[in-house]
Amino acid sequence: MFTNKTREGRLITVSNRLPIMLTRADDGEWQIEPGGGGLITALAPMLRDRGGVWIGWPGVVEEDQVDIEPLLAHATGDSGYALKPVVLTATEHDKFYLGFSNEIIWPLFHDLQSRCNFDPTYWATYEAVNRKFAQAVAQHSRAGDYLWVHDYHLINVASELRALGVTNEVGFFLHIPFPSPDIFLKLPWRFQILRALLDYDLIGFQTLRDRQNFAQCVQALLKDVAIQDKGPVSLAQIGTRVVRVCALPIGIDFQEFAQQAASAAVADAAWYIHEALPGRTIIFSTDRLDYTKGIPEKLAAFRYALLHYPELHERVTLVQAVVPSRTDIREYAELKAEVERLVGEINGQFTRAGWVPIHYIYQRLSRTELLAYYRTSEIALITPLKDGMNLVAKEYCACSLEDGVLILSEFAGAAAQLQRDALLVNPYDVAGVAAAIYRAWTMGREERRARMRNLRRAIRERDIFWWVDSFLHAGATYSLNNGTLLEKFVPHG
Numbered sequence: 001m002f003t004n005k006t007r008e009g010r011l012i013t014v015s016n017r018l019p020i021m022l023t024r025a026d027d028g029e030w031q032i033e034p035g036g037g038g039l040i041t042a043l044a045p046m047l048r049d050r051g052g053v054w055i056g057w058p059g060v061v062e063e064d065q066v067d068i069e070p071l072l073a074h075a076t077g078d079s080g081y082a083l084k085p086v087v088l089t090a091t092e093h094d095k096f097y098l099g100f101s102n103e104i105i106w107p108l109f110h111d112l113q114s115r116c117n118f119d120p121t122y123w124a125t126y127e128a129v130n131r132k133f134a135q136a137v138a139q140h141s142r143a144g145d146y147l148w149v150h151d152y153h154l155i156n157v158a159s160e161l162r163a164l165g166v167t168n169e170v171g172f173f174l175h176i177p178f179p180s181p182d183i184f185l186k187l188p189w190r191f192q193i194l195r196a197l198l199d200y201d202l203i204g205f206q207t208l209r210d211r212q213n214f215a216q217c218v219q220a221l222l223k224d225v226a227i228q229d230k231g232p233v234s235l236a237q238i239g240t241r242v243v244r245v246c247a248l249p250i251g252i253d254f255q256e257f258a259q260q261a262a263s264a265a266v267a268d269a270a271w272y273i274h275e276a277l278p279g280r281t282i283i284f285s286t287d288r289l290d291y292t293k294g295i296p297e298k299l300a301a302f303r304y305a306l307l308h309y310p311e312l313h314e315r316v317t318l319v320q321a322v323v324p325s326r327t328d329i330r331e332y333a334e335l336k337a338e339v340e341r342l343v344g345e346i347n348g349q350f351t352r353a354g355w356v357p358i359h360y361i362y363q364r365l366s367r368t369e370l371l372a373y374y375r376t377s378e379i380a381l382i383t384p385l386k387d388g389m390n391l392v393a394k395e396y397c398a399c400s401l402e403d404g405v406l407i408l409s410e411f412a413g414a415a416a417q418l419q420r421d422a423l424l425v426n427p428y429d430v431a432g433v434a435a436a437i438y439r440a441w442t443m444g445r446e447e448r449r450a451r452m453r454n455l456r457r458a459i460r461e462r463d464i465f466w467w468v469d470s471f472l473h474a475g476a477t478y479s480l481n482n483g484t485l486l487e488k489f490v491p492h493g
């Protein structure tokens with residue numbers, strides 16, 4: 001049951017992906033695998049905690065002709081929440097997911113407009129699929145439920161729900177950045193996207209900068225909307241309606257990560273990793289294979305560090321884990337080839353007997369392996385060109401039981417929270433990142449310990465449960481009555 005003090009109904013979570021994926025096993029049978037990505041890692045503990053219904057795409061298309069319900073019923077097990085699928089056709093998957101979502105919104109909102117493919121045929125499918133999601137929400141919800149829609153794939157869902165006559169409160173959280181007006185204005189569907197966002201009752205962004213960018217875009221484009229800053233929220237007034245806009249950095253289930261990192265299985269795996277790399281400082285990175293993550297730039301910085309700080313030779317190993325992603329998009333395949341070429345070049349240039357500078361892993365690590373790397377790596381190198389939040393940075397700190405150093409891009413949303421105690425870098429500044437690697441490598445024990453203690457505290461205090469409570473609380477407060485603000489929004493925690 002949805003336990004927020006102010007509400008009675010259930011929590012209906014809506015995201016493009018469900019937390020599971022249906023895949024075909026070698027014997028041709030359909031099987032269930034856990035889904036990946038930051039959004040799922042973050043939302044799964046919330047759903048476990050609060051129950052409710054999770055609506056999303058299970059990873060198959062209609063043409064696969066899978067009998068989904070029994071598989072999902074099995075996957076739901078005793079998780080405490082129900083999974084409800086929205087199945088797409090192959091064309092919808094191409095034009096909505098690969099097309100509008102990942103060839104337009106994704107690059108544009110990450111400030112990479114030159115990578116956008118503004119194909120005019122994508123929009124109609126985006127609208128149609130959002131309608132399909134709204135129909136599923138209408139079918140699986142009832143009066144009093146709070147509807148919470150997530151991320152850039154589903155911006156139109158509130159408008160479609162209103163068209164269906166659904167009157168429940170609907171909130172939206174954008175997990176990726178929101179761009180500045182200079183960039184947003186390039187979007188051919190800029191008016192439709194802003195209007196669709198304003199059909200929600202509450203819009204959440206990761207950082208204050210995202211919230212301000214949104215407010216500036218509204219001010220620049222929509223003359224009938226008055227937007228005022230009220231401290232922790234902005235209020236957008238459209239006629240008699242008021243839309244609340246807040247900035248809440250998403251967190252992780254800190255306790256769970258910290259406890260698992262301390263387990264015997266993870267301790268053993270961590271011991272094994274260092275045993276296989278005797279005398280080395282491990283610099284760890286794990287990224288989805290995505291051009292926003294800045295993997296080639298990071299490799300260039302590592303090469304620069306090896307060239308300019310020869311003391312690092314035979315003393316450090318970069319472990320770069322890359323998780324396959326969006327493999328049907330050409331640019332992602334090209335990126336894989338580029339990363340592998342660079343890894344080959346750098347290893348070819350610097351390898352000595354007994355020392356290979358980069359260990360490259362192209363697969364999803366098991367949870368035990370991932371936590372072992374987090375726990376035992378002396379340095380984490382997380383340098384996206386732009387990122388909504390970057391939960392890997394937070395997971396690393398939660399698991400870093402041996403006082404590691406976090407090197408973090410200033411363009412990750414997490415930098416706003418962690419800037420004091422991480423080593424912040426500009427990922428485009430190859431020499432600067434190399435200097436940060438050297439600084440991390442030479443940092444004394446006391447400084448490392450103090451910084452990591454502060455980082456862990458910040459992440460623990462604003463964990464995933466704080467984030468959920470704060471969002472739902474923001475949704476429950478602040479209304480405008482004859483132009484007067486009724487209640488103050490105070491984030492929990």
Ligand code: F6P
Pocket residue numbers: 017036037038039040151175176325326388
């Ligand atoms: O918010 C970014 C996101 O949509 C998250 O769900 C996740 O981190 C990642 O991108 C996953 O991408 P996809 O669902 O396209 O594999």
